[in-house]
Amino acid sequence: MMANAAYHKRKDELETYFDRTAVDAWAKLTSDAPVGRIRRTVRAGRDSMRAKLLSWLPADLSGMRLLDAGCGTGALSVEAARRGAEVVAIDISATLVKLAAERLPRDLGQNGTGGRIDFRVGDMLDPALGRFDAVVAMDSLIHYETDDIARALAALAPRVSGPMLITIAPQTPLLTVMHRVGRLFPRGDRAPAIVPVSAAGLARAMKREASLAGWHMSETHRTTSGFYISEALRLLPPEA
Numbered sequence: 001m002m003a004n005a006a007y008h009k010r011k012d013e014l015e016t017y018f019d020r021t022a023v024d025a026w027a028k029l030t031s032d033a034p035v036g037r038i039r040r041t042v043r044a045g046r047d048s049m050r051a052k053l054l055s056w057l058p059a060d061l062s063g064m065r066l067l068d069a070g071c072g073t074g075a076l077s078v079e080a081a082r083r084g085a086e087v088v089a090i091d092i093s094a095t096l097v098k099l100a101a102e103r104l105p106r107d108l109g110q111n112g113t114g115g116r117i118d119f120r121v122g123d124m125l126d127p128a129l130g131r132f133d134a135v136v137a138m139d140s141l142i143h144y145e146t147d148d149i150a151r152a153l154a155a156l157a158p159r160v161s162g163p164m165l166i167t168i169a170p171q172t173p174l175l176t177v178m179h180r181v182g183r184l185f186p187r188g189d190r191a192p193a194i195v196p197v198s199a200a201g202l203a204r205a206m207k208r209e210a211s212l213a214g215w216h217m218s219e220t221h222r223t224t225s226g227f228y229i230s231e232a233l234r235l236l237p238p239e240a
Contacts, residue, residue, distance in 0.1 A: 007148045011092055011123065014143060018093035027099055030073040041226020046139070049223045049230050050076050053136055053165045056219070056234050061085035061115065064133040069124035069156075070140020074100030074117070080136075081108055081115040088129055090120040091140075097121050125155045134162040139230060142169040146197050150205035150212070153235070157211045163236055164215075170222060170231040171196040199233060206235075214238025 018026060029039055030046075054076065058064075062084030068077045071089035073096055081087050091097050101119050108114050120129070124140065135156055141149050153164060199220055206212045219234040 004148060004151050007144065007152065010143055010148070015092040018091075019095045023093070023095045023099075026096065027073065030075065038227055042228040045223050045225030045228025045230065048225060049167060049228075049232060050079070050138060052221050052223065052232055053138055053167075054079055056163065056165055056232075057083070057134060057136075059083065064162075065131070067124070067129065067132045067135045067156075067160075069135055069137040071100060071119070072096050072140075074103060074119070076136060076138060077117050077119075078105060078108065081117050083115070085115045087115060087117045088120060088132070089117050090122055090124050090126075090129065092121070092123065094121045125152060127155075127159065129159075131159045131161070133160075135160050135164045135166075137164070137166040139167050141166055142194050142197075142230070145195055146201050146205050149197065149202060150209050153206060153215075154209035154211045157209075157215060157237070161237065162240070163234055165232065165234055167230045167232050168197040168199065168202065169194045170229060171198045172229055199231060202233070 028035060029043055035043065057066075057080070060083060061080055064085050066080050066085045066087050068074075068080065068087055068089040071077050071091045072093075074089055077087045077089040077100070089097075089100065091100075097119050104117065108117070124137070141152060144152070149166075149168070153166070156164065199217065203217050206215060206217075215235055215237055217233055218236045221232045223230050223232070
């Protein structure tokens with residue numbers, strides 16, 4: 001497991017935020033309950049991004065073991081399981097994982113169709129989770145600096161035989177301003193900051209990590225929906 005102090009400090013902040021401060025808002029955002037105009041754009045953006053990440057995976061995931069790193073309320077895990085994947089869905093927020101399990105469709109895995117989901121509470125980098133055919137980390141690395149993201153990927157890479165599909169907060173003028181303004185709020189009122197990162201900068205940081213040798217960024221895709229701005233990166237292992 002990566003021992004980087006900055007990573008663990010931010011992970012602890014996120015756990016507190018999602019378990020205590022934002023759980024009600026997050027539960028509503030990730031449901032079909034009515035929300036305001038701004039949150040509707042965020043919901044639409046997340047739906048679009050989830051569909052894009054899933055489109056980078058095979059239509060039939062039977063026999064594949066997939067890590068949903070930062071699974072939140074489990075929407076991506078459910079879709080992957082419906083395609084036949086054996087999903088390990090992990091999040092640092094026990095509250096969100098509990099909600100994901102409660103929302104699990106009752107028909108999933110019945111009649112011999114689809115895969116299954118193993119919900120876990122903990123660190124997505126825990127080596128005890130085992131090996132995977134693919135990893136998806138949707139919006140779970142957006143609170144980390146470039147080097148910390150590269151180190152997280154380096155911790156995962158030796159246990160992944162297929163793609164790692166992640167999202168970053170791209171360095172757009174809007175996100176940069178939001179990041180700077182967020183620092184002006186009293187510490188107790190702040191959500192954990194989203195850190196703008198460039199794909200090119202992350203690619204350079206990945207080259208500094210020995211366990212990422214040969215890994216390459218094969219495709220990117222940006223989703224912009226109101227206040228939701230996210231960039232998907234398709235990372236492939238050597239010789240893929």
